[in-house]
Amino acid sequence: METKNADDADDDTGTRRKRGVLGQRDFRLLWIGETVRGIGNSVTTVAVPLIAVVTLGSSATAVGVLSAAVWLPWLLVGLPAGAWVDRMRRRPLLIACAVLSAVLYATVPVAAWLDALTFSHLLAVVLICGIAAVFVRTAVHSYLPTVLTEADLQEGNARISASESATDVVGKGLAGLISQVFGAVTGLLLDALTFVLSALCLAGIKARETKPEQPDQPIPLSRQIAEGLRFVFSDRYLRPIVTYGALVNFALLGYQAVQVVFLVRTVGVSTATVGVLLTAGSIGGIAGASVAPAVGRRFGTARGMLATQLLTGPFALLLPLTTSGAGLAFFALGTFVLGFGIVTCNVVLASFRQTYCPPRILGRVVATTMVLNHSTIPLGALIGGFLGDALGPRPAMWIMTAVLAPCGLVLALGPMRSQRDLPTTSRPEPDTDTDTDSQEKEPA
DSSP: OOBOOHHHHHHHHHHHHHHGGGGSHHHHHHHHHHHHHHHHHHHHHHHHHHIIIIISOOOHHHHHHHHHHHHHHHHHHHHHHHHHHHHSOHHHHHHHHHHHHHHHHHHHHHHHHTTOOOHHHHHHHHHHHHHHHHHHHHHHHHHHHHHSOGGGHHHHHHHHHHHHHHHHHHHHHHHHHHHHHTOTHHHHHHHHHHHHHHHHHHHTOOOBOOOOOOOSSOOOHHHHHHHHHHHHHHOTTHHHHHHHHHHHHHHHHHHHHHHHHIIIIIIOOOHHHHHHHHHHHHHHHHHHHHHHHHHHHHHOHHHHHHHHHHHHGGGGGGGGGOOSGGGHHHHHHHHHHHHHHHHHHHHHHHHHHHHHSOGGGHHHHHHHHHHHHHTTHHHHHHHHHHHHHHTOHHHHHHHHHHHHTTTHHHHHTSGGGGOSSOOSSOSSOOOGGGOOSOOOOOOO
């Protein structure tokens, strides 16, 4: 399990009052690593479709394929990834994935400068880095309770979510500027550098992580996966949450797959303006992450989350109204409010999973919920791209935002509608005979 030496513990106690979780050295390094990686990722989310549209001249369908490739790995390896993460040390895995992603993203600008970049090359890099991202997302969520105590988890999740949104502001605006001045492919070189910095931060964490205990008789991977699935599908809280997540992600990626094509070709804005407009959602995310703990305390985690989703979802319908000039405000306002609502929800649900689920199977529960939530993303991206080519970018935006607007009703049908707060403990753990392969680390 994770342990801290006495000096580190004393330092944490002495500084926590002043700086909260950022006063704890291990969390601070993890947070910095995730923040710099987030800057690179947000640059990439803008740079990749711009490379496809501007550099390679790809169609809306091709851009949809790229968007789908980012998330397809969740369907391919998401469930076994959760079981594998429960078996192994998280930090070495995170470092290995960061180094692999740095090398792969660096190959894109090199190929472009040699005039050898192809759509197939770009697609392969996006797909392989997407596989690495599956392990990173699962491992980070499972690793956080070993760095922070249970009492600090919501603040830690809020800090990470706020930094993700803040890096979106920096990264997407930076991506537009870099694309305008140096070309879109240069943005991926920046992403490669951020992965290197993230790996260095992870390597500096002092907490000692021992290898999970192994059973005398190996447990089949399929049985470990099945335990995570059973827990999620049999739980009255997790079922509506993952259903909501799947619908929201389908609609989000559906319109996001064509939003760059919509803004560049239909509205007629420059690549720099695209980056600026996309930061509006990130600014909303910063606001959502900042107020999420206060909303939970004031209104309750269940009631506050439900209210924000019901109130913010309909703002998606502003996006297709976007026109040039003053009409750009529709896009900015719509994405701001959507970012606020989604990140507020994410902060609450991340803390909920980490405290509600048995630590022994947390990796599998995280992976299972993410697989279910992300399973609709490739489909949404492909359908959004297809509709963009078949009907035009604006009609595609109308269709996908119309699906997104009422999604909060799914949560309203669940048990949280009659409760102030989400529970902090689950039903008794599943029968341990089904899985004794690994013990999830207790919070440090």
